[in-house]
Amino acid sequence: MKRYFITGLLIWVPLAITAWVLVLIVGTMDQSMRLLPTAIQPRTLLGFDIPGAGAILTLLIIITTGLLAANFIGQQLVRWWEHLLARIPVVNSIYNSVKQVSDTLFSSSGNAFRKALLVEYPRRGAWTIAFLTGRPGADLLRHLDGDFVSVYVPTTPNPTSGFFLMLPRTDVIELEMSVDTALKYVISMGVVAPPSTHSKKSAASKPSAAAVAPPIDPTIT
Template identity: 65%
Template sequence: MRKYFITGLLILVPLAITAWVLHAVISTMDQSLLLLPAQWRPENLFGFKIPGLGAVLTVLIIFVTGLLTKNFVGKYIVSLGEKALHHIPIVSSIYSSVKQVSDTLFSSSGNAFSKALLIQYPREGSWTIAFLTGKPGGAVAKHLDGEYLSVYVPTTPNPTSGYFLMIPKKDAIELDMSVDTALKYVVSMGVVAPEMAAEAKKADAAKQSNTNNVNN
């Protein structure tokens, strides 16, 4: 009974957490319906709420915003807005920092998380996975002797928080694995090893091939 109970947990817990996260995201995005005039909201038009409609509206707003700011007039308006924000104390610092991070992470030409590395952290002899984000520059680089790398060390199992480090290039070992594979390794706390993931992928491919052969 214990074995069956644990098996049930292994199946239901990931599904439940996935459903909970999706529900939280959609519920949050549904708040965008408050931007609509009261008479245009679903509960007033149809007499009931439509779950997920706010998520569709949010995606549409993001898409339209990107479309409008791609032309000359849109870029000019965004530039004026950014200049105004830069003149507001506190807001300027927050906006500038967030924009620099978002430009690095979401820009198609950015170099965020370009490689997976193996480094010694938090002490010598203790190893962890880090991600290459670039090289130190400006005044910081002037105080560093030799070639250094800027790396991000994620926490486990939540990789959205972590530590920014500048380490000598000679102390970093480049791993022969993709950034996605390394992230899965970090999130799983080492349970899903890269070799295990590769073997599972090969097994799935072989199983699918056998199924196709049987069908044929």
């Protein structure tokens, strides 16, 4: 009975959590229906709400905004909007901070979180997965002796919190696994191991950051 119970849990728990997350996301996006005039909302026209209608409306708003912002007139409107927000105290600092982070993370030409790394943290001999986020800039370079890279070390099982470190380039090892695979490995607390791409002999050898670390693209900023 215990074995059957655990087998059932392994089937239903992922499904239940997936359904709960989807319902939460769709329910939140359905709140966008309030943006429509009351006269054309589904409850007014049909007498009941349509689940998922708000999610479709949200996607349409996002896509339409992207289409409008892609042309010259749309770009001018975006600049005007950002200039307006920049003149509002408190709002300007919050908006600019969020915009810089989102531009870095979601830009197709950016380098943030494009590489998975292996670093020694929190002490020598203890290894963990990190993600390359760029290079230290501005005044920091004057105080750092050598070539350094900026990395983000996520916590597990919640990778949205973690630690930001600036490490010598020779102390990080670039992994061949994708960022998605590395994230799955972190979130699963090491349970979902990435597929091996090396022979057993090479996998059994002890890594050395200074000796085997492949060069990271120096153009990454």
